Amino acid sequence: MTRDEVSYFIDLVKENKAIHSKATNAFQNQLKEIAWTQVTDAYNARFGRVPKNKQQLKLKWDNLKKMARKRLQLIRFNNLKTGGGKPICIPVDEILDKVAELLGSTGSGFEVPFGGDGTENKENETIALQEDNGEVVTTEPPNQDSDPGPSIGMS
Numbered sequence: 001m002t003r004d005e006v007s008y009f010i011d012l013v014k015e016n017k018a019i020h021s022k023a024t025n026a027f028q029n030q031l032k033e034i035a036w037t038q039v040t041d042a043y044n045a046r047f048g049r050v051p052k053n054k055q056q057l058k059l060k061w062d063n064l065k066k067m068a069r070k071r072l073q074l075i076r077f078n079n080l081k082t083g084g085g086k087p088i089c090i091p092v093d094e095i096l097d098k099v100a101e102l103l104g105s106t107g108s109g110f111e112v113p114f115g116g117d118g119t120e121n122k123e124n125e126t127i128a129l130q131e132d133n134g135e136v137v138t139t140e141p142p143n144q145d146s147d148p149g150p151s152i153g154m155s
Contacts, residue, residue: 012039068099
């Protein structure tokens with residue numbers, strides 16, 4: 001398929017919301033089959049010199065999704081790299097960007113608040129620590145109204 005054919009194909013898939021549905025019940029599967037038939041007919045009407053069947057277009061869509069996810073993963077890992085060396089240059093690809101836009105969070109992964117396994121800092125939180133001897137020591141947060149202690153001044 002040429003880039004124009006692929007771009008048109010992605011636009012057709014984008015228009016059919018049933019194809020993107022995660023539901024797999026009998027009714028939804030029937031809607032998906034109807035949508036794929038419509039996509040196939042519209043594609044062949046425009047680029048009919050070598051007609052494609054529904055299975056070929058489904059396989060093309062699955063391959064495009066895989067390539068878009070791999071590209072997004074490569075970009076994400078490239079941005080998270082530490083250490084020396086030059087980053088990998090990933091060329092712009094409008095086709096895979098359109099597919100990634102349709103994939104949403106399934107392509108880009110999940111956002112983790114606080115940068116991973118960090119926790120939110122709570123000022124008035126009691127902290128409990130267990131010593132090596134098994135004794136539990138708790139610390140209370142400092143009282144904001146208490147005297148800060150003696151100040152050291154120049155006399």
